[in-house]
Amino acid sequence: MPVRDIDSDDSSNDSSSEKKSLNNRTIPWARYFARLFDLILVGFICYVPVLIIWGSRNTNITLFQFLIVIPFIYIFFEPFCYVLWGATPGKFLYSIKVLNEDGSKLSLRKAVKRSLQVLIRGNAFGIPFLIVLANFIAFRYYEDNKQTPWDKQLRIKYAIGNISNQRILITNIIILLLSSFLRFIGQYSKDYIS
Known part of the structure; x- marks a missing residue:
């Protein structure tokens, strides 16, 4: 993945220096939407099997339970992704990698912290x-x-690759579709529980 240092004012196209460079900053909205994607994905992965196994009539998942369960599961999902791939699925879609200052992947301990x-x-x-x-x-x-x-405390840097407008659009459409599907399933469950 070509790495772009967005802190640098040098606009040269030297790809070898780009590949060696790790930046310590990415565009904040990309990081925000990558995390949003990941949370929706984890919610989707957790919620759909519950409905398949127990059915919508026997499942009463409230928003409160969802706000407790999903962050708890995400605490394990995110470090697992960082250790294996250096990115979560959302960060991958936005071409963001979370790495140590030397460019290596995070250890499990550091990723959990x-x-x-x-x-x-x-x-x-x-x-x-x-x-x-x-x-x-x-x-x-x-x-x-x-x-x-x-x-800063954990000495972590971000590497960000080039991201096209089409990739941003596709990622945001996936976020919209997954969240709409979760909303539909939630509404369907609520209608048939009573």
Whole structure:
């Protein structure tokens, strides 16, 4: 994956220096939507088998349960992806890799620490209203320091490849379709539970 250093002002097209370069910053919206994709994917992977095994009439999954279960599962899903591939499915779609400063993949311990830090410091345990405040604080820190506090503490860098507009469009369509399908299944379940 060609790596682009977006902190550099040099606009030369030297591909060898691009491949060696790891940047410590990516476009914030790409990271945000990559995480959103991953959370929706984990929700989809968890929710659909429950409906297949127990059926919609016997399953009463509430939003509260979903807000507790999905982040818990995600804490294990995300590090697993980082250790094996250096990216989660969402980050892969946005051409983002999460790596050590030397370009190697994260260890399991470091990946779990990072996931916990994101859950606590970046997403305030997913608690409504607090998550907005935590996201704002993390974004401000990112704007000032060009990296998030947990990545700075753990010495993690991001490598970002070239991403085309078609890839962004396709990824956002997948997010829309998965979330719409989850919404449809949730509504279907709610209609037939009573």
